Amino acid sequence: xxxxxxxxxxxxxxxxxxxxxxxxxxxxxxxxxxxxxxxxxxxxxxxxxxxxxxxxxxxxxxxxxxxxxxxxxxxxxxxxxxxxxxxxxxxxxxxxxxxxxxxxxxxxxxxxxxxxxxxxxxxxxxxxxxxxxxxxxxxxxxxxxxxxxxxxxxxxxxxxxxxxxxxxxxxxxxxxxxxxxxxxxxxxxxxxxxxxxxxxxxxxxxxxxxxxxxxxxxxxxxxxxxxxxxxxxxxxxxxxxxxxxxxxxxxxxxxxxxxxxxxxxxxxxxxxxxxxxxxxxxxxxxxxxxxxxxxxxxxxxxxxx
Numbered sequence: 015x016x017x018x019x020x021x022x023x024x025x026x027x028x029x030x031x032x033x034x035x036x037x038x039x040x041x042x043x044x045x046x047x048x049x050x051x052x053x054x055x056x057x058x059x060x061x062x063x064x065x066x067x068x069x070x071x072x073x074x075x076x077x078x079x080x081x082x083x084x085x086x087x088x089x090x091x092x093x094x095x096x097x098x099x100x101x102x103x104x105x106x107x108x109x110x111x112x113x114x115x116x117x118x119x120x121x122x123x124x125x126x127x128x129x130x131x132x133x134x135x136x137x138x139x140x141x142x143x144x145x146x147x148x149x150x151x152x153x154x155x156x157x158x159x160x161x162x163x164x165x166x167x168x169x170x171x172x173x174x175x176x177x178x179x180x181x182x183x184x185x186x187x188x189x190x191x192x193x194x195x196x197x198x199x200x201x202x203x204x205x206x207x208x209x210x211x212x213x214x215x216x217x218x219x220x221x222x223x224x225x226x227x228x229x230x231x232x233x234x235x236x237x238x239x240x241x242x243x244x245x246x247x248x249x250x251x252x253x254x255x256x257x258x259x260x261x262x263x264x265x266x267x268x269x270x271x272x273x274x275x276x277x278x279x280x281x282x283x284x285x286x287x288x289x290x291x292x293x294x295x296x297x298x299x300x301x302x303x304x305x306x307x308x309x310x311x312x313x314x315x316x317x318x319x
Contacts, residue, residue, distance in 0.1 A: 056076075057073065057093060061093070063122040063123065064115070064119050064122065066112065066115035066116075066118070067100070067119050069083075070083050070084045071091075071096055071100075078092060078093050079091065079092060079093075080092075080093065082099060082105065084105060084108045084109055085104060085108045086108065097123045097126075100119060101120055101123060101124075103145050103148065152165065209237075209260070210285050210286065212239060212256065213237065213239065213285070213288075213292060214286055214288045214289055214292070216239045216240055216241060217239065217240075218237045218238060218239035218292055218293065219237070219294060219295040219296060220236070220238075220260075220278070220282070220293065220295070220296045220297070221236040221237075221238065221296075222235055222274065222296065222298050222304065223298070224274075224301075230264060230265075231264070231265035231269055232262060232263070232264055232265065233262070233263045233277055234261075234262050235259070235260045235261045235277070235278065235281055235282065236258065236259050237257075237258050237260050237282075238255065238256065238257050238258075239255075239256055240254070240255060240256070241254050241256050242254075260282055261277070261282070263277045270303055271303050271304070271306065271309055271310050271314055272314065274303070274304070274311045275311055275314045275315065278311075278315070279318075296311075296312060296315065298312075
């Protein structure tokens with residue numbers, strides 16, 4: 015009896031093992047579409063022109079994308095864009111440690127004459143003269159003490175003028191200092207009107223400081239606020255921090271708190287009641303005429319706000 019019962023148990027257990035084995039075979043089956051969904055990409059045999067190129071342009075996994083290991087930003091490139099990137103001025107500047115190898119590689123790329131080569135910047139191939147002119151422009155701007163941000167903004171503005179074919183005025187005007195000063199007087203009214211609109215619609219803070227230049231005391235006021243602007247690249251709205259000088263006043267004999275308070279009233283609060291209401295803070299140094307809790311400027315502003 016015991017042996018028959020044992021045989022029955024073993025015969026019932028056998029199908030379970032067979033089912034488990036079958037299920038495992040399905041998981042590792044080469045016909046499973048999930049297992050064969052990924053495709054590998056091998057670049058053409060003649061893609062790498064030199065050993066140096068193999069070293070600096072590295073394929074990402076088994077895809078049609080590559081990464082440059084010379085440029086600081088290590089850009090990700092499609093295969094068709096690699097040659098154009100190697101010939102760009104950005105890559106050339108980053109290849110100063112291997113100048114000879116870089117020049118040899120560029121020569122081989124030029125010899126190919128591949129019409130599918132994608133230029134890294136624009137449709138016009140860069141020349142030595144283009145690079146020289148670009149560096150000359152940067153050198154001039156730096157010599158004139160332009161900030162990197164100002165150089166970038168000026169360069170992009172000039173580029174936009176060229177693209178829209180609006181550069182004929184360069185040959186018509188001499189950019190005379192006196193002429194620019196007269197124009198600035200008229201443009202200043204427009205800028206002030208724009209600033210008034212901004213301060214009417216946004217909360218702001220004020221920075222105030224007094225300095226002495228060649229024996230003359232000067233008081234400067236600057237406002238700081240947030241403004242919604244349109245991004246020129248993607249046409250989307252973004253928030254920008256704005257810093258604007260609102261006024262400069264020469265101080266005659268005294269620079270006490272009432273005098274500074276009158277300057278703020280004249281240069282700022284008198285523009286509109288709404289601007290006065292939007293004033294939320296002030297930045298200043300530790301001078302008692304500004305920070306004094308009794309007779310300082312801050313105390314006077316609290317009294318009139």
